[in-house]
Every structure is written in structure tokens, then in C-alpha cells.
Amino acid sequence: MSMDERTLIIQAAAGDADAFCRLYGLYRPKLYRYAFYRLGNGPDAEDAVAECVLSAWKQIGQLREPEAFTAWLFRILSGCCGRLIRQQIRRRDQQTEQMKEAEQQSARPGQADSDTWMILQEALDQLSDKDREILLLSAVGGLTSGEIGQMTGLTAGSVRSALSRSLKKVRGYLE
Amino acid sequence: MTDKNKIIDYTDGSEDLRGDLDFIRGSFEEDGLPIPESVSEDAVRSMLDQAGPQTRATSEAPAGSEAPVTADASARSGAGSSGSPDAPARKRHWRAIISVAACAALVIGLIPFLHSVLPGGSSDRADMAAGENGLVAFESYQDLEHELGQIMSDREDAPYGLGHNLALDSEAGAEKNEAIADSDMAMSAAESSSDYSSPDGTDHSQTYNQVEGIDEADIVKTDDRYIYYLSTAENNIIIAEAKKGKAKRVSTVNASVSGYVYDLFVRGDQLIVIAWDSEGQSDGLNKGRIDTNVTAVTVYDISDRTDPRQINRYTQSGMYLSSRLIGDHVCLVTNQWVDSQLPEESIPQVSYSATGLQDLPIGDICSFPKITSPTFTVVGLLDLSAGTFSKDTVKTKAILGCSDEIYCNGENLYVTGSIPSRGAYVLGSGYEDADSEKNADTADTDVEEIYLPELSMDWKTQVLKVSLSKGKVRCQATAIVDGSVNDQFSLDEKDGILRIATTSDVDGTDVNNLFLLDEKMRELGSCRGFARDEHIEAVRYIKDKAYVITYEETDPLFIIDLSDPANPVIEGHVKISGFSTLLVPCDQDHMLGLGFSTETAEFGEATDGVKLALFDISDPSAPAVADSKEFPDMYSPVQYEHKALLVGPDASYYAIPYERYSDDWLEDDIAIAEREGFAEEDSAEADGNYGILVFRAKAGKLETLQDLETRGTVSRCVWIGDYIYGICDDDTIEGFRLK
Numbered sequence: 030m031s032m033d034e035r036t037l038i039i040q041a042a043a044g045d046a047d048a049f050c051r052l053y054g055l056y057r058p059k060l061y062r063y064a065f066y067r068l069g070n071g072p073d074a075e076d077a078v079a080e081c082v083l084s085a086w087k088q089i090g091q092l093r094e095p096e097a098f099t100a101w102l103f104r105i106l107s108g109c110c111g112r113l114i115r116q117q118i119r120r121r122d123q124q125t126e127q128m129k130e131a132e133q134q135s136a137r138p139g140q141a142d143s144d145t146w147m148i149l150q151e152a153l154d155q156l157s158d159k160d161r162e163i164l165l166l167s168a169v170g171g172l173t174s175g176e177i178g179q180m181t182g183l184t185a186g187s188v189r190s191a192l193s194r195s196l197k198k199v200r201g202y203l204e
Numbered sequence: 205m206t207d208k209n210k211i212i213d214y215t216d217g218s219e220d221l222r223g224d225l226d227f228i229r230g231s232f233e234e235d236g237l238p239i240p241e242s243v244s245e246d247a248v249r250s251m252l253d254q255a256g257p258q259t260r261a262t263s264e265a266p267a268g269s270e271a272p273v274t275a276d277a278s279a280r281s282g283a284g285s286s287g288s289p290d291a292p293a294r295k296r297h298w299r300a301i302i303s304v305a306a307c308a309a310l311v312i313g314l315i316p317f318l319h320s321v322l323p324g325g326s327s328d329r330a331d332m333a334a335g336e337n338g339l340v341a342f343e344s345y346q347d348l349e350h351e352l353g354q355i356m357s358d359r360e361d362a363p364y365g366l367g368h369n370l371a372l373d374s375e376a377g378a379e380k381n382e383a384i385a386d387s388d389m390a391m392s393a394a395e396s397s398s399d400y401s402s403p404d405g406t407d408h409s410q411t412y413n414q415v416e417g418i419d420e421a422d423i424v425k426t427d428d429r430y431i432y433y434l435s436t437a438e439n440n441i442i443i444a445e446a447k448k449g450k451a452k453r454v455s456t457v458n459a460s461v462s463g464y465v466y467d468l469f470v471r472g473d474q475l476i477v478i479a480w481d482s483e484g485q486s487d488g489l490n491k492g493r494i495d496t497n498v499t500a501v502t503v504y505d506i507s508d509r510t511d512p513r514q515i516n517r518y519t520q521s522g523m524y525l526s527s528r529l530i531g532d533h534v535c536l537v538t539n540q541w542v543d544s545q546l547p548e549e550s551i552p553q554v555s556y557s558a559t560g561l562q563d564l565p566i567g568d569i570c571s572f573p574k575i576t577s578p579t580f581t582v583v584g585l586l587d588l589s590a591g592t593f594s595k596d597t598v599k600t601k602a603i604l605g606c607s608d609e610i611y612c613n614g615e616n617l618y619v620t621g622s623i624p625s626r627g628a629y630v631l632g633s634g635y636e637d638a639d640s641e642k643n644a645d646t647a648d649t650d651v652e653e654i655y656l657p658e659l660s661m662d663w664k665t666q667v668l669k670v671s672l673s674k675g676k677v678r679c680q681a682t683a684i685v686d687g688s689v690n691d692q693f694s695l696d697e698k699d700g701i702l703r704i705a706t707t708s709d710v711d712g713t714d715v716n717n718l719f720l721l722d723e724k725m726r727e728l729g730s731c732r733g734f735a736r737d738e739h740i741e742a743v744r745y746i747k748d749k750a751y752v753i754t755y756e757e758t759d760p761l762f763i764i765d766l767s768d769p770a771n772p773v774i775e776g777h778v779k780i781s782g783f784s785t786l787l788v789p790c791d792q793d794h795m796l797g798l799g800f801s802t803e804t805a806e807f808g809e810a811t812d813g814v815k816l817a818l819f820d821i822s823d824p825s826a827p828a829v830a831d832s833k834e835f836p837d838m839y840s841p842v843q844y845e846h847k848a849l850l851v852g853p854d855a856s857y858y859a860i861p862y863e864r865y866s867d868d869w870l871e872d873d874i875a876i877a878e879r880e881g882f883a884e885e886d887s888a889e890a891d892g893n894y895g896i897l898v899f900r901a902k903a904g905k906l907e908t909l910q911d912l913e914t915r916g917t918v919s920r921c922v923w924i925g926d927y928i929y930g931i932c933d934d935d936t937i938e939g940f941r942l943k
Contacts, residue, residue, distance in 0.1 A: 046249070046252050046253075049252065050245050050248055050249045050252070051245070053245060053248050054245045057239065057243060057244075057245065058239060060243075061237075061239045061240075061243055062232060062235070062237060062239075065237060066232075071240060075240055075242045075243055078243045079242070079243065079248075079251065082243075082248050082251065082252075083251060083252075086252055118893070144235070144236045144237075145231060145234060145235040145236055146235040146236055146237040149231060149232065149235055157837070157839050157863075158863075159839050159863070160839075164228070167225065168225060168228045168229045168232055169229075169232050183841075183844045183845065184691070184844065184845070186690070186691060187843075187844035187845070189221065191844070192221070192225075193220070193221045193224070194811055196221065196224035196225055196227075196228055197220075197224060199228055200224050200227055200228060203227075203228075203231060
């Protein structure tokens with residue numbers, strides 16, 4: 030963690046909204062990417078990031094360890110995504126195939142089909158939600174297996190073996 | 205073997221994982237994913253302006269704040285007004301905070317470690333310094349502080365030394381150790397049987413423990429009337445009365461910690477809560493230390509379940525690793541990292557019933573001879589029958605050296621820690637022949653690149669034996685064996701002999717080993733190099749046999765005869781697809797394996813669900829697969845965590861929480877919904893993707909008894925009388941009557 034980021038965290042924790050926004054700027058691509066791949070579509074990802082940011086802003090005053098910020102933030106985001114996934118499942122139960130197809134179309138941010146993100150999305154579709162979460166926390170969030178373990182209730186070793194399997198699976202698909 | 209059939213390397217510690225991770229990270233970074241304006245910084249700024257105030261735990265800034273926080277920083281923001289001390293407590297996310305603190309500890313601990321693992325400068329004088337028990341004692345706090353400072357400065361002076369060998373070569377040190385060792389041996393010889401009685405278990409379940417009678421702390425506990433469970437959302441403990449399948453909250457125990465709750469025990473009318481706290485800091489008792497990560501054990505009197513009262517509290521330095529309840533005693537193991545900025549202020553501390561943190565006496569601190577990670581393992585043994593905690597009722601020892609897993613049989617505690625072999629590949633530093641200057645920089649600045657020390661290829665395991673008998677903590681002996689342990693089940697002690705199974709790396713290939721060490725931790729015999737190219741996924745010891753599951757393509761179960769400790773012999777093995785991660789003895793002739801089913805994909809083997817396997821072990825020379833069942837697209841926490849297994853009365857049934865993730869069932873449900881036109885409220889029920897699977901392993905057959913669907917994800921299940929209760933992630937409890 031850079032000194033600048035550390036300073037921003039401390040200032041944000043003290044109630045400085047400008048510092049918080051600058052801090053958010055550093056994490057924005059990671060947060061959105063995590064939510065997008067976890068949830069599989071843009072609109073839900075936007076909701077998750079917005080909910081996460083608001084929640085983080087309200088709670089950052091309690092954060093005692095600046096070093097804890099990244100995992101703390103992803104913990105919040107992970108919770109927001111979990112809630113949205115449940116909503117998605119309910120929603121899908123109500124939908125016909127056509128509606129589902131239409132939603133998937135609208136979920137695409139409007140790029141050419143050959144974009145890496147689409148292939149990545151397909152690759153991640155092979156994983157269970159749990160495995161996908163672990164992989165994203167590690168590969169996008171940059172969290173360690175110890176942190177992910179604390180978050181998911183697994184041991185660091187279990188996280189590593191789950192991660193190892195998922196990475197192989199996704200890499201196999203991409204290659 | 206063709207490429208198509210190439211099997212995935214599941215090795216925890218291989219460079220493959222690192223390579224895969226780098227590859228996938230790179231793919232994400234260049235994925236070209238457009239990020240919408242709705243989540244831009246400006247959009248967030250206007251969102252904040254409309255949002256309510258922040259929740260503030262206290263008015264102070266985060267720990268270790270080195271940057272000045274100006275008064276007007278909080279005044280400037282409209283939201284800053286919430287800094288008032290009477291701000292309401294709200295839902296907190298401490299689980300993440302603590303995890304990062306642990307991680308920060310790890311990373312900070314790792315930096316000097318990264319410098320020190322590679323061959324080079326420091327002389328190996330450890331043998332001279334270590335006493336008979338293999339540990340190094342300190343003459344004074346000055347000695348200890350000097351060594352801590354030395355460890356930290358090594359990164360600049362001799363960054364590529366192989367470990368940090370303690371240079372305490374004074375003869376006094378050696379003599380002192382011998383004295384410690386002598387007295388320890390005398391004590392251990394006198395105590396051959398356990399002082400501890402097994403906890404009762406009549407009409408309710410217990411946590412699935414490795415050693416019978418030695419309870420392991422968990423997030424859920426039960427007795428014959430109540431369920432006690434950790435609420436992550438509320439960060440406290442809920443006591444619910446369970447009656448005929450319904451559970452009603454009777455009280456909530458506020459853990460009153462600034463961190464978050466890890467685990468709990470219930471011992472009769474006592475509730476024991478283990479939590480992260482930063483006591484020293486909030487009480488201003490931390491003598492200006494930056495690191496105040498302490499683990500608190502709080503005891504509540506719950507003789508009136510509706511009105512729990514705090515009666516005792518003890519804290520010790522470090523992040524929680526594990527704990528055991530042994531009769532009247534709780535054994536607590538934590539890891540405290542040495543602060544790289546202030547190594548001389550990193551002496552482990554304890555506090556009894558809010559006395560304030562105080563340094564451990566120097567006589568209670570020692571060190572492994574070889575340090576790879578500047579972290580203390582702190583072991584506390586608390587007498588719960590005592591009226592108050594004090595230095596007489598709580599015994600604490602700290603050992604300089606990191607720990608990963610613990611095994612405890614009540615009498616002895618074994619703590620294992622990984623140490624790298626010469627020539628190890630170290631993440632963030634590369635191979636030993638890489639450019640040293642460049643690597644030195646990398647290790648200092650590029651913390652994100654450092655994943656975990658265990659990811660290096662070639663490891664040894666340092667084992668410390670600690671005696672816990674008579675309520676005392678005595679370091680007995682240390683040993684180093686090749687390879688890494690899989691989990692706590694890799695260790696076992698019988699008749700004073702430690703059996704330990706490891707996976708090691710020989711010329712880039714995994715091999716597996718089993719070592720037998722005597723009471724003084726000297727090697728008696730070993731079985732080395734079996735199951736080449738595979739690695740251990742599960743181990744169980746029953747009497748003189750070891751049952752070992754290794755995995756690469758299939759799941760062989762090996763039975764190793766240990767009756768002659770000098771000459772362990774593989775008696776037989778059997779192969780089955782998939783692999784087990786937990787072995788559970790069912791009856792004399794059968795062993796149940798719980799783990800993963802696998803499928804062959806284009807690029808190799810991949811897990812695809814839950815697998816149960818029943819092994820017939822009646823003939824050790826010819827074990828057989830009696831039965832097996834696969835549940836595709838199912839995930840269960842029991843695949844990673846043995847405490848998620850529920851064993852019914854007299855093992856009449858087993859139950860595991862599960863989640864199902866499958867496009868197929870979604871499609872099916874949609875099809876059903878379309879055909880039968882479910883109303884909205886029905887659809888929630890139609891989800892059916894969470895639940896508890898109840899099955900039986902009897903007479904060589906596996907049989908699914910019930911599939912209990914729940915509304916939410918179940919973390920643990922318990923039984924009381926004829927009912928099974930699932931404790932869900934949203935803090936609700938669902939009860940089912942067993943048919």
C-alpha cells in the first residue's frame with residue numbers, strides 16, 4: 030500500500046469525503062470488474078458497486094487498520110453481490126427464455142463479441158459461485174488466500190486448493 | 205500421456221499456481237471491459253452528498269496513523285459530523301478487517317523472510333545455541349530485542365541468508381536450555397495419561413472433532429436445549445432455544461470487542477467467546493505500540509440463558525490461529541508478528557481481566573533455532589474453573605517462529621510451521637539465482653506480488669511439541685521433517701509417538717511421506733516417497749494404521765501399517781475417481797470419505813461436485829470401494845472444513861450442508877415455472893438450491909435418507925433430540941424432524 034493511499038484512507042476515515050472519492054477512484058476498476066464478473070451483467074454490477082461504496086463510506090470511520098482497507102472493501106462488495114445473486118435467481122425463475130435472452134443482450138456493454146471480457150465471462154461460467162468468488166477476490170481484488178479464507182470461512186490451504194483448480198479451469202478455457 | 209489427458213496439478217505450493225494466477229490477472233487487466241459513468245468518481249461524490257452520516261466506532265483515527273489528520277478534515281465533510289461518540293453502533297464488517305490485519309501481519313512478516321530464505325551469508329550457529337529441546341532461550345529482554353532487531357536488519361545486511369539463525373552462542377544460553385529440557389522430560393515421563401475427562405454428549409450433537417473429548421471451537425455450538433451461534437452481521441453471539449423444530453432467540457451476547465468474533469465454546473453454564481480485539485489501544489495501555497492485534501477469550505456465565513454475564517477475560521498478543529477445550533482448560537494459539545518498524549517493542553503481551561497488557565516474562569519466551577518469518581507463536585492455557593484469570597490460572601508461552609496448524613490430544617499440543625528448503629522458489633523474489641538487487645526492491649515495494657510463503661515449491665515443516673498436562677505449558681522438543689502438512693489431521697500421537705504425513709517436492713515432483721517421531725521428537729522410522737506425482741488430500745489414523753488419500757488423477761486410499769514404528773509399511777491401496785478431503789471412521793470395517801467428484805474436461809481433471817465414498821478396510825492389504833455416491837454441481841463446506849460434518853447419534857446418520865449451483869436446475873425450474881405458472885411466492889421455494897443432505901453409511905452401503913431444503917445457505921447443522929437444525933448465513937435457524 031502506498032503512502033498516498035494510506036493517507037487517503039486515514040483522511041476518509043476521519044470523514045473527508047474528497048479523500049474518500051479519490052480513494053474510490055483508485056479502486057473503481059477493480060470493484061466494477063469484480064462485481065461484473067461475479068454477477069454477469071452491467072446493471073447489477075453498477076448497483077453492487079454503488080451499494081458497496083455507500084456502505085463503505087458509512088462505515089469507514091470504524092476502520093482502525095489502514096492496511097485492512099482492501100479486504101474490508103471487498104468484503105462489503107462481496108456481501109452486496111451475494112444479495113443481488115439471490116435476487117437474480119428469483120428473477121430468473123419468473124422469466125421466460127425470451128426475456129432471459131433479452132436481459133442478457135441488454136447486459137452486454139455493447140462491444141464486439143471478440144472482447145476478452147466476454148471470453149472471460151464464459152470461462153467463469155464454468156465455476157460455482159463460491160469458486161468464482163474466490164478466484165475474483167484473488168485475481169481481481171488481489172487478496173491473499175489468508176484474507177479470502179477469513180472472508181469465506183475456509184482455511185488458507187483450502188482457498189489455495191480451490192483457487193488452484195479454478196485457475197486451471199479458467200486458463201484452460203482461455204487458452 | 206497425451207496433452208488432452210494431462211491432469212491438473214493440484215499442488216498447493218507449486219509454481220503452476222503462481223503462473224496461472226499471473227496469467228489470469230493479466231487477462232482481467234486487459235479485458236477491455238468498459239466501466240460505466242454511473243460508477244464514476246463524480247457520480248459517487250454526489251451519492252455521498254445525499255447519503256447519511258458515517259458510523260464511527262470512536263473518534264480516533266485508524267491505528268498506526270502516521271499521516272497527520274487535520275481537525276478540519278472531518279469538519280470539511282458534511283458527513284464528518286457523525287464523529288460524535290454517541291453515534292449508534294451499526295452492522296460492522298470486522299471479519300474482513302481482522303483478516304486483513306492478519307494478512308498485513310503476514311506480508312510484513314514476509315518481507316524480511318523473503319530476503320532471508322535464500323542461500324548466503326549468515327553462519328549456522330543454531331546448533332550451538334539450541335538446548336536439548338531444540339529451542340533457544342533468552343537471557344534478558346535486551347537479548348530478545350537485540351535478536352529481533354537483528355532479524356529485521358538482516359534484510360539490509362545479508363538479505364539472502366538461509367533463514368535467520370539465532371546467533372545466541374553464549375554457553376549460558378545452552379545450559380539454560382538443557383535445564384529447561386531436563387525438567388520438561390521429568391514432568392512428561394511422570395504423566396502418561398490424560399488428566400482430562402471427555403465432555404458429555406447425550407441428546408445433542410457436538411462439533412465434529414479430530415480427537416474425541418477434545419473440543420474444537422466453532423461458529424455454532426449446542427447443548428440439549430439451546431443453540432449458540434455467531435452472527436456475522438451483528439458481530440455477537442445469539443443464544444436460541446430450540447424446541448420441536450423451532451428456534452427462538454432468548455438472548456444476545458455482546459462480545460464487547462473492537463474486532464470481530466471468531467469462534468466459541470460452551471462448557472456447561474459457561475460460554476467462551478474467542479475474538480479479535482485491540483484492547484491495548486482503546487484502553488491506552490499499549491505503550492505506544494503500532495500493532496495491538498490481540499485475541500481475547502471472554503467467559504460468560506450463562507446459567508440464566510436469558511441474561512448472560514461476563515465473568516472473565518484474558519487477552520494475548522497476536523492473531524487467532526486455533527484453540528481447543530480440554531476439560532477445564534482452553535488452549536489458545538495465536539501468531540504475533542514482529543513489527544518491522546519497532547522490533548524492540550514486539551514482545552508478546554498478556555492481560556488478565558482487564559489488567560492492561562503487560563510483557564510476558566522473559567523466561568516464558570523462547571525461539572525456534574531457525575527463523576524464517578519473524579512471528580511469535582503464542583500459546584495460552586486458561587483454567588476455566590478459576591474464579592478469575594491471573595498469572596496463576598493462565599499459563600502463557602511465546603515461541604519465536606510462525607505456526608500454521610495445530611494438533612492437540614489434550615496432553616500434548618503440536619504446532620507446525622512451514623520453513624523453506626535451500627533453493628526454494630519464493631514468490632515476489634523468484635528463484636535464488638535471480639538478480640538479487642532487483643528482488644530486494646521487489647520484496648520491499650511490490651507487496652501485492654507476494655502471495656503466501658507456502659507457495660514456494662520446496663518446504664520443510666518445523667514441529668514444536670508442547671506439553672499441556674497439569675495445566676502447564678512446557679515446550680518439550682522440536683523437529684524438522686521434509687514437506688508440508690495438509691491439515692491438522694496429518695498429525696496424530698499414539699503411545700507418545702508422533703505420526704506426521706507430508707507432501708514434499710523432489711526435483712519438481714510431488715512425493716508423500718509419513719514420519720514417526722519418538723517422545724523427544726527423534727525420527728524412529730519413515731515411509732518416504734510414496735504416491736509419486738500425487739499429493740495428500742486427507743489423512744486419518746486409527747490405532748496402528750494410517751489411512752492416506754492422495755490425489756492427482758484418481759483418489760487412491762493408502763493403508764500404512766505403523767505397528768513397527770521403525771519400519772512403517774504400505775499394506776495396500778485402492779483407487780477411485782474423485783478425491784476425499786475428509787476421512788471419517790464409520791465402523792470397524794469401513795471408512796467414509798467426503799470430498800470432490802471430478803470430471804475429465806478438455807484441459808484435464810476438474811472438480812464438479814460432492815462425492816461420498818465408502819471404503820471397506822477390513823482387509824488392510826486389499827482395501828475396496830464398498831460404495832460411492834456423486835452429487836454433481838453441489839458444493840458443501842465439509843469439502844474444506846471438517847466442522848461442517850454432523851454425525852447423528854451413534855453415527856446412525858451423517859448430515860452436511862450444501863449449496864447447488866447449476867445452470868441445469870435453473871433451466872429446469874424455469875421450465876417448470878413456465879409450465880405450471882408458479883406465483884412469485886412459490887418461486888422462492890422452487891429455488892431449492894440450499895439445504896442439508898442426510899445420509900447413512902451402513903453395512904457397506906451409502907444411502908441418502910433426506911434432502912432437507914432450506915431458504916438460505918446453511919453454514920452448520922446440529923441435532924437435538926429428533927430434530928436437525930440448520931444455522932443459515934442470515935442468522936435464521938430452520939428445523940426439521942427426522943423421518
